[in-house]
Each structure stands twice: as structure tokens, then as C-alpha cells.
Amino acid sequence: MAPHSEHPAEDNTHVRFASSPSHAPQPRPLSSSSSSPDQDWDGTLDExxxxxxxxxxxxxxxxxxxxxxxxxxxxxxxxxxxxxxxxxxxxxxxxxxxxxxxxxxxxxxxxxxxxxxxxxxxxxxxxxxxxxxxxxxxxxxxxxxxxxxxxxxxxxxxxxxxxxxxxxxxxxxxxxxxxxxxxxxxxxxxxxxxxxxxxxxxxxxxxxxxxxxxxxxxxxxxxxxxxxxxxxxxxxxxxxYMLVNADTICSLQIFEDESHPNFHMQGRGGRGKEGLSLFGIMNSTRTPQGSLLLRRWFLRPSLSLDILHARHSTLSLFLHPSNLHVSDALCTALKKVKDIGKTLLGLRSGRSGGTVGEWQRMLEFIWSTIKIRGAIEELFQTSENDNALPIIQQITNNFDIPALTTLGTLLTSTIDFDTSSLEHRTVIARGVDDELDNMKHVYDGLDSMLAQAAAQLAEQVPREVAGVLNVIYFPQLGYLITVPAAEEGEAGGGGRRLWEGEGWEFQFNTATCFYYKSVEMRELDEYFGDIHGLIVDREIELVHQLQLRVLESSALLTKTSDICAELDCLLALAESARKFGYQRPRMVEENVIRITKGRHPLQELLVPSIVENDTNLAGGRSTDALRLDGEDGEEGELEVNSAMLLTGANFSGKSVYLKQVALIVYLAHVGRYVINRPSFSSALLARLRST
CATH class of the missing domain: 3.30.420.110 (MutS, connector domain)
Structure with missing residues (x-):
């Protein structure tokens, strides 16, 4: 029985009424205080x-x-x-x-x-x-x-x-x-x-x-x-961290913000769009926390050889042909990993109250992390040191599968997600609380009870009224007798009363219906009470208890989310290395840059062909000979200079070459594969100006 579209109260669900002829008016449902639409909490706390x-x-x-x-x-x-x-x-x-x-x-x-x-x-x-x-x-x-x-x-x-x-x-x-x-x-x-x-x-x-x-x-x-x-x-x-200033970020196009194509997203309060930039072509992360962490990596290139070696070795592991299916499985699982930090903060502050969307995201997060833990175990070990890689150790040691499984089972057994989506609030599943189940049992039987009450009242009223009389239940207002107006009146004024029984108390009216309280209705109010309000209040208490139990595991969830962010970054770097054909760099302590057949990572995407260039630079006196590995792995002496002067006609590629060298070194310190093999640098300062 569908609710009518007119009623002076708020719009929501939960109206019970007895069977009536098709022409009888059906009131619009009344809102309960906690039955608000499920909107994701997007608080302003991301400061x-x-x-x-x-x-x-x-x-x-x-x-x-x-x-x-x-x-x-x-x-x-x-x-x-x-x-x-x-x-x-x-x-x-x-x-x-x-x-x-x-x-x-x-x-x-x-x-x-x-x-x-x-x-x-x-x-x-x-x-x-x-x-x-x-x-x-x-x-x-x-x-x-x-x-x-x-x-x-x-x-x-x-x-x-x-x-x-x-x-x-x-x-x-x-x-x-x-x-x-x-x-x-x-x-x-x-x-x-x-x-x-x-x-x-x-x-x-x-x-x-x-x-x-x-x-x-x-x-x-x-x-x-x-x-x-x-x-x-x-x-x-x-x-x-490598010293990087604003000129370097701008000149090398590490980041490039563009105006959002959506007009409503433009302006000071809107969000920009990443243009053609180094970060833009490398960022294929699946999680919001992963994208944020990768941005930090690009803003803070590392100078720690241990960190860089670990990242490069992890990329080698993910890029091994035997592990491509595992990398794909990890990427698929990461798509369901949301930013659990905002969800936990919403639960902790009590601002959101635990909306349906938040509980669903948390449940997806838990099951996805369990899948990630299982996929990691399927990795083919390319060397005996793969198990010692930091990201593998973090997942193995910190993904507490029993605790995550217990938490996921708690959510699925406590929350009725299907009903919650329909009612736009968090609904507790049956079998969780006996008191709540008893109240829901009474609520489910209201239809037959209201039909009986309407039939009894019909015996006390004239025949022309008995066929259109109804008994309904409004949350907060209780049980009411509804009688249609005799005829439609002026707009907004309602019609003339058809009939009013002795002892009936007029409550309110709409354009088509009049609503009354009687002795029988007040008896129902006293016996059953505001049953829907009682159900909602009890569910609020149970949801609060669920929040407290979930927050007990906030440290585990936060740590798991941070590890997923790092895994997401490494998979994104591995994907771009496979896509663009990059190689693993060899990082050395010597003050030297050696690049063979280098290419500009952005320029090569814009032109049909690009000329590959070599670079050999070393700090110190230009007359010193430096022993470097040759192409075949054998060491040999190579005469290198500590500075390079580029000359050439306009549009000959001088600026592209300068940027290319800097970008290759930059990428190596982010921890990703590069066009070819650079060395170790402690600072990267760049400023380009064309005249």
C-alpha cells in the first residue's frame, strides 16, 4: 500500500494504514528524526x-x-x-x-x-x-x-x-x-x-x-x-629528501594544474585537474590515500639508498612475467579500498553517526585487504631477498587476517545493508538484539491490527462513511482516524468535513483528508506507543555500540590503510614502467650522471619520433677519469666532464635535453624506473627561460 503524496509533515517513509477502497485518500508518510537520506560525510577536516x-x-x-x-x-x-x-x-x-x-x-x-x-x-x-x-x-x-x-x-x-x-x-x-x-x-x-x-x-x-x-x-x-x-x-x-624548489617543480612540469572542465568545479572553491605533467602520466593509483602518498613522493624525492633500492626491487618483483596476474589482482582489490581515515574520523567525532555508505565502504575495505593479503602469498619469488622487501614484510606482519575477518563478520551480521539502502539509514539486522526483534515483530503486524481497528470503527459510523474510513499510524503522531473530505475546496483550504464521530478530536487536515483522535486511538497509543520511534531509538543505541567496537580496531585499520597506500603507489610505478618501457636505474654514491639513450618522458608522448641522447657528467675536476661500468657490465675508464654547454639553433631541442636529464634523475629518486640509468644526486635545481 503506497503512501499518498500530500501531508503537512516532512517527507519520508514509515506509514501504516488499514485496507480501504481505491478512492480513499492515503496520507504522506511522516519523517522520523533519524531517517535522513544517506549522504556521505565530507567534513572540512582535511586540513x-x-x-x-x-x-x-x-x-x-x-x-x-x-x-x-x-x-x-x-x-x-x-x-x-x-x-x-x-x-x-x-x-x-x-x-x-x-x-x-x-x-x-x-x-x-x-x-x-x-x-x-x-x-x-x-x-x-x-x-x-x-x-x-x-x-x-x-x-x-x-x-x-x-x-x-x-x-x-x-x-x-x-x-x-x-x-x-x-x-x-x-x-x-x-x-x-x-x-x-x-x-x-x-x-x-x-x-x-x-x-x-x-x-x-x-x-x-x-x-x-x-x-x-x-x-x-x-x-x-x-x-x-x-x-x-x-x-x-x-x-x-x-x-x-632531495632539495627541490618551486622553480624546479614548475620548470620540469612535475605538476601541472588545469582548470576543471566542469564549470561548477572551477574557481577558488573548486577542484583543479592534473594536466600534462610527470605526476599526471605516472599516477594510475586506485585509492585516494595512494594518490596522496604518490604526490608526496613526487614532492619529496628520497635520498635514502635503502629506500630507493627497496622500491626498485619491489618494482622488479611486480614486473616479473610470472607475477603479472598477481599485480592485476592487487590492482583490482585496491579499487575497493577507500580512505578509511575519514570514515574513522567521522565515527570518532559522531558527526556522521555511521551512515550506510560509510559502513559499506568499511566492509569493502576489510574484504579487499584480506584479498590483498592472499594475493601477496601468490607472488613468484624472483630472488631469495624478495620476502625481505619492506612492503611484503609490512603486509605479512600487519594485515591481521583473524581480526579483520572478525570485524567484517561483525558488520555483516549487525547491519541489514539491503534494508538500510531502502530506508536511507542504518538498520540493524534481525537476530542481533531480542528487544529490537520483538518491537519489529509488533511493527510488522500493524497492518492487520489497523485493519481490525478500522473494521470495528466502521460498525459505529454511517454506511457512506464506513467504506472510506481509515486507521493509520504516523511515527511521532501515533494512531489516527482519517476521513476524506466531502468535496474538494479552495486551493490550500481543504474540503468540507464529511462526517465526525462523537468524541473524536480533530487533529489537522489536508486538501483531501481530515485526521482525528478517538478513545480507541489513544488506547492504541498507550498500548503500542510510538513503535517506529522506539525501533529507531534502539537501533541508534546499537549502532553506537557498533561504532565503539569498530573504533577499538582503529589502529589496525589505519595501519592497514597506510600500507595499502604504499602498495598502490608501487603498483602505479610498476604499471607506468611497463607501459613506457622504462628500466631499473643503478644508484651509486659517486657524484656522477650517466644516461644512455635517454628520452624525455613527456616530449615522447607528444611527437611521432624522438632522438635518444646520452649524458655523462661527473663532479670534480674535468680532467679526472672515472671508472664506470660499461654496457656489458665490465668496468672501464671513461673521460667525463663536470659541466656541459649546449649550443644550437632555435627549436633544436636544447631545452628538451636539459629537462630530460633532470627528469630522469628526478624519477630515479622518486623510486621508479627511468628511461635509462642515472646516479645519485642530493639536490636538483632548475630554471628555464627562453628569449
Whole structure:
């Protein structure tokens, strides 16, 4: 029996009414409070807050992503000219907000203010000078120097109690006053370098920023930041990354943002589109977290030979002919791996309440990771060291299949996904809770009960009314008698009452129906109550219990998601290497670049043919001879130069050749295969200008 389309209440489902002639009016269903359409939660919490400070010729940096919940702290670095490092940090971190100390050097402040367009102060920083985001996507927030104080920041880090259960615990023989502080400091020293005092001060500023946002969010009812917390602390060093500046990113076309073809996606609030760029042709990732991590790899080329060798060896494993079917299976499984971080943050904050879409994505994530674990076991080992590859070890050791299976079974047995999709809310499956099952049993029997009630009332009314009288149930309003209007009245005014029984209380009317309460209806209200509301309330309680149980496994899910992101990146690099015919580079410590038959990775996609070029360069005196491996693997002396001067006519390919050499070296430090074999470089600076 379909509901009618007219009713003064909200639009949703859940109306019960007795059988009636086809011409009898059927009221529109009334909404329940928790039966809202299932819309994916897309909160505004995807922010990265970075704090910078420079004093005593040392740069400190700390940043925190609201969704990831990991506090990254950089080792203090001595710099007499800090702008290049500050610019590199800005490109590497891609912050949405940069916190600066009020005592920072004017030169740094002026340059950063020039990149951030002025805007009105945010509510969380009404007392500070703030600049809004420009095309680079960051706002500037000048904070008091006291927020960067070392002692205060160290106390804030200790109060986080991060890793207290997992981390090292130090116990003292006597329980004297101050031992708790000493224990916290010793535990903190096991996680971070407390001697990096400038960075520790930056960490205190970041923590204070989020504390301020949480306070303001709670006061104004905006709970987005109420549940943001620091889940982990990690140290990083810029010495582990190649120095890449803005000119290099632009000149080499590492990234190329284009206006989105969809008009509604354009503008400051819209999303851009990746154009023809190195990242664009290499990015075939299947997961959002994988795409983000690959972007970080391209922004932060690694200088660690161990990391680069591991990535290159992993690509060799995936590209082996015997493992192509496994790589395809892994790519297929990764398509169902969504960003579990946003889902967990939504559950933790209580903002989303666990929508049907979130539970479905989580379930797909769990089953897909189990498939990934099984596919990894099918890899053909090309060497005895393949099992020791970091990504293989991480999947083997961290994908807790029993725990993931238990969690997946919990979701499938608790949530009725088919009914949830129909009702646009999370519906608990039968068999989970006896009390809920009893209420649903009563609710399912309302049709026959309402039909009996209507038949009894029909005996008390005139014959012309008995055929059109109905008894219905509205959530929140209860049980009502409905009688059609005698005739259609003026628009919006309703018709004339057909008949009203003795003791009936008029409730409301529509253009076609009048609704009444009677003694019998109030008895039904008292006996059955608002049965649908009771069902929804009980399901909300059970969903909350499910949320708590799922959040107990948040560390496992987050770790699994991070590993899937790295696996996704490696598979994307392997796919592009197979597609474009790239080779594994040989990384050496010597200051040398040797490329045989190199090609420009972007230019070769735009022209029908391209000339391959060799490159031999070495640092040091140009008269020195360098021993290098020949094409047949034998060592031999090769005369190389430390500089190269290119001459030629316009459009002869000079700029293409310069870019080609830099891009090949760049790709090698990202950890992917290249056009040919470069060496090891610590910095890559480029600026091209045509006149």
C-alpha cells in the first residue's frame, strides 16, 4: 500500500494504514528524526596545520593533518639562509595554514605574506594577524611567541600521553613527587628528539591551535574539531629528501594544474585537474590515500639508498612475467579500498553517526585487504631477498587476517545493508538484539491490527462513511482516524468535513483528508506507543555500540590503510614502467650522471619520433677519469666532464635535453624506473627561460 503524496509533515517513509477502497485518500508518510537520506560525510577536516620558527640560525617545523592525526616533527636544521628550506617545507607539506611566531625574521615573514592573500581573521585566531589562502592554498597565522616556548610545548607533548601503552615505560623505585613528569619526559624522549628545541616549540603551537579550534567548535556548536586528536608522533629530517624548489617543480612540469572542465568545479572553491605533467602520466593509483602518498613522493624525492633500492626491487618483483596476474589482482582489490581515515574520523567525532555508505565502504575495505593479503602469498619469488622487501614484510606482519575477518563478520551480521539502502539509514539486522526483534515483530503486524481497528470503527459510523474510513499510524503522531473530505475546496483550504464521530478530536487536515483522535486511538497509543520511534531509538543505541567496537580496531585499520597506500603507489610505478618501457636505474654514491639513450618522458608522448641522447657528467675536476661500468657490465675508464654547454639553433631541442636529464634523475629518486640509468644526486635545481 503506497503512501499518498500530500501531508503537512516532512517527507519520508514509515506509514501504516488499514485496507480501504481505491478512492480513499492515503496520507504522506511522516519523517522520523533519524531517517535522513544517506549522504556521505565530507567534513572540512582535511586540513594540514604547519608551524615554522627560526631562531639562533636553526629552523624548526612541525605539522599535523586533522584526518591522519599524526604529529610530524622535523629535526632542527642549521641554516644561515633559511628561505630555500622554508620554501621546500611548504612544497613538501602542502599546508592549509602556516603558524608563525611573532618574533620570526621579517624577511621570512614578508616573503610568506607575499604568497598569502589577506583576508579577515578566523574565529579561532581573532587576536592574530591572519592571511587567507591564495592559489597555493595556505593561510598565514601569526601567533604570540609564548605559544612557541620550549618548556610549555614540552609539557603539552607529555600531556598527550601518546603511545603510553605501546611505548617504553620507565618505573622509579620511589613514588616521589614529580616522578610522573619525569616518566612522561623519558617516554617522550623515546618518541621524539627533545633536543630539537625549535621544533618542539612548533609542536606546542600546533597543539595549542587545535585545542583552540576544539574549544571554539564546542562553544558555537560546530563539533568538527572537538574529536581531532594526536594519534601518533613521528620525526622526519629534510636531509633525507632531495632539495627541490618551486622553480624546479614548475620548470620540469612535475605538476601541472588545469582548470576543471566542469564549470561548477572551477574557481577558488573548486577542484583543479592534473594536466600534462610527470605526476599526471605516472599516477594510475586506485585509492585516494595512494594518490596522496604518490604526490608526496613526487614532492619529496628520497635520498635514502635503502629506500630507493627497496622500491626498485619491489618494482622488479611486480614486473616479473610470472607475477603479472598477481599485480592485476592487487590492482583490482585496491579499487575497493577507500580512505578509511575519514570514515574513522567521522565515527570518532559522531558527526556522521555511521551512515550506510560509510559502513559499506568499511566492509569493502576489510574484504579487499584480506584479498590483498592472499594475493601477496601468490607472488613468484624472483630472488631469495624478495620476502625481505619492506612492503611484503609490512603486509605479512600487519594485515591481521583473524581480526579483520572478525570485524567484517561483525558488520555483516549487525547491519541489514539491503534494508538500510531502502530506508536511507542504518538498520540493524534481525537476530542481533531480542528487544529490537520483538518491537519489529509488533511493527510488522500493524497492518492487520489497523485493519481490525478500522473494521470495528466502521460498525459505529454511517454506511457512506464506513467504506472510506481509515486507521493509520504516523511515527511521532501515533494512531489516527482519517476521513476524506466531502468535496474538494479552495486551493490550500481543504474540503468540507464529511462526517465526525462523537468524541473524536480533530487533529489537522489536508486538501483531501481530515485526521482525528478517538478513545480507541489513544488506547492504541498507550498500548503500542510510538513503535517506529522506539525501533529507531534502539537501533541508534546499537549502532553506537557498533561504532565503539569498530573504533577499538582503529589502529589496525589505519595501519592497514597506510600500507595499502604504499602498495598502490608501487603498483602505479610498476604499471607506468611497463607501459613506457622504462628500466631499473643503478644508484651509486659517486657524484656522477650517466644516461644512455635517454628520452624525455613527456616530449615522447607528444611527437611521432624522438632522438635518444646520452649524458655523462661527473663532479670534480674535468680532467679526472672515472671508472664506470660499461654496457656489458665490465668496468672501464671513461673521460667525463663536470659541466656541459649546449649550443644550437632555435627549436633544436636544447631545452628538451636539459629537462630530460633532470627528469630522469628526478624519477630515479622518486623510486621508479627511468628511461635509462642515472646516479645519485642530493639536490636538483632548475630554471628555464627562453628569449
Amino acid at each position: 594540514t596545520i604547519m608551524a615554522l620558527d627560526y631562531r639562533d640560525r636553526k629552523i624548526g617545523c612541525c605539522y599535523l593533518n586533522a584526518i591522519e592525526g599524526k604529529l610530524w616533527m622535523m629535526e632542527d636544521m642549521e641554516e644561515s639562509a633559511p628561505w630555500d628550506l622554508v620554501e621546500a617545507l611548504r612544497f613538501h607539506v602542502q599546508p592549509s595554514t602556516i603558524l608563525l611566531s611573532s618574533r620570526i625574521e621579517e624577511s621570512l615573514l614578508d616573503k610568506l605574506e607575499g604568497l598569502a592573500a589577506p583576508t579577515e581573521p578566523a574565529p579561532s585566531s581573532s587576536s592574530s594577524a591572519t592571511s587567507g589562502p591564495d592559489s597555493t592554498g595556505f593561510a598565514l597565522d601569526i601567533r604570540p611567541a609564548t605559544e612557541f616556548a620550549y618548556q610549555t610545548a614540552r609539557s603539552r607533548l607529555i600531556s598527550l600521553r601518546v603511545g603510553q601503552k605501546e611505548g617504553p615505560r620507565i618505573e622509579f623505585a620511589g613514588a616521589e613527587e614529580g616522578d610522573g613528569q619525569r616518566e612522561g619526559l623519558m617516554r617522550l624522549a623515546g618518541w621524539v628528539d627533545v633536543d630539537s628545541k625549535v621544533t618542539v616549540g612548533c609542536a606546542g603551537a600546533v597543539i595549542a591551535y587545535f585545542a583552540r579550534r576544539r574549544l571554539i567548535g564546542g562553544i558555537h556548536g560546530d563539533d568538527e574539531f572537538v574529536r581531532v586528536s594526536v594519534n601518533a608522533i613521528s620525526m622526519f629530517s629534510m636531509n633525507d
